[in-house]
Amino acid sequence: MTEMTKESAAALNLLQDLIGRARRAGADAADAVLFEGISLSHARRLGKTEKLERSEGEDLGLRVFIGRQQAVVSSSDRSPKALDELVERAVAMARTVPEDPYCGIADPGEIAREFPSLDMLDPEEPGVEVLIERAQAAEEAALAVDGVTNSEGAEAGWGRSSVALAASNGFAGAYSGSSQGVSASVIAGSGTGMERDYDFASAIHAADLRDPSEIGKSAGERAVKRLGAKKMPTCRCPVVFDPRVARGFISHLLGAISGPSIARGTSFLKDRLGDRIFPEAITIIDDPHRHRGLRSKPFDGEGIANRRRAIIDKGVLTTWLLDLRSARQLGLKTTGHAARGTASPPAPAATNVWIEPGALSPKELIADIDGGFYVTEMMGMGVNGVTGDYSRGAAGFWIDKGEIAFPVSEMTVAGNLKDMFARLVAADDLEFRTGADAPTLRIDDLTVAGA
DSSP: OOOOOHHHHHHHHHHHHHHHHHHHTTOSEEEEEEEEEEEEEEEEETTEEEEEEEEEEEEEEEEEEETTEEEEEEESOOSHHHHHHHHHHHHHHHHHSOOOTTOOOOOGGGBOOOOOOOOOOOOOOOOHHHHHHHHHHHHHHHHTSTTEEEEEEEEEEEEEEEEEEEETTSOEEEEEEEEEEEEEEEEESOGGGOEEEEEEEEESSGGGSOOHHHHHHHHHHHHHHTTTOBOOOOEEEEEEEOHHHHTHHHHHHHHHTBHHHHHHTOOTTTTOTTSBOSOTTOOEEEOTTOTTOTTOOSBOTTSBBOOOEEEEETTEEOOOBOOHHHHHHHTSOOOSOEEOOSSSOOEEOOOSEEEOOOSBOHHHHHTTOSEEEEEEEEESOOBOTTTOEEEEEEEEEEEETTEEEEEEEEEEEEEEHHHHHHTOEEBSOOOOSSSEEOOOEEEEEEEEEOO
16 A cells, blocks of 8 residues: 655645535536646756756646536646635536536546555655766766767756545545656767767666666767668568667557547557457556556556556457546446546556567567668658558668668658558567567568668
């Protein structure tokens, strides 16, 4: 169970008082959410400080219901007068908007009663000097790489946030989390032959953060490797996606199985629930309770219990991502995927998602490719969520006789996600770095357009 701090108790008392005011003003039901955050960030370029900022903020959101009419209002002012005006405005708005037959908070029997402890908060706030040292180490290591000629800068940051949610159905819950990050971006080469690249790391606890010098060295080496890029002829060939870009396929899948897209009929997977859409070797996990996970949370944005699930189980699509509203539209139960801010109603969103690793190393994955494309960067948003058509700019390296041979750029990778999902092969190099993670992925017989 998550222990209740004095700060969390005070936040929940505020929200419950706000809900009580809304009920007395005429609302049939209400929920309220409070976000509080502190952040500290430092940026430097070529040894000189470009930014050193600390910010603190809070935002309060109230949602009220009168029958099947709902309104959402928000404020950063917690004074009694401002809260009175917030309630008055919300109730007045709810009386004037059209009815929504699917809106509403959870029934009391649906709400979460117990919350897991996820170790989401590093209690120690790093000093300014710590962030300066991290960014300095990253940039100096990047500039020390032979062939690196300039820096776009290095950054280090820290943040702490708290979330409290309460509703008139009896739900009350709160949790806090921290974040740490380091990044570096540098340029290699000169004149028209310059190339840039970057690396970064994020973690909940400082102890889990990658060494800043390692991040900088990696950014420099990546940039240097891209020098002398060629443009290859158009062909059909195997395409291998570096983990840094392979995670993009997770977002394409999540968008296609989001409840509102299914309810509107605007997804290329709208009729595929229960079907095998990936090879049997592919399993994709969504786990809101991952220990120290970058997107972990003990309950969803509507106070519903959430849990680990295989959204793709041995290739089979097992679920949509549903909040209460989209579940009601589809005649189903919520899957506990609601996320919300302060100024709009909840909407479905996944948490920590990853593609389970396969059996082959990345080297083994490309060993039989006579000619193919290893992608390390993708550009553009050329993905049609209705049809699954996929076309994106790409850069990376050419694979020749099973080896990474030379850099290539100004290429386009095209196909259809239905076919691409069905041919996907995963390597064994999964690392948890962003909250949506994938190992190296291979898809055969894609169109690669170049010269």
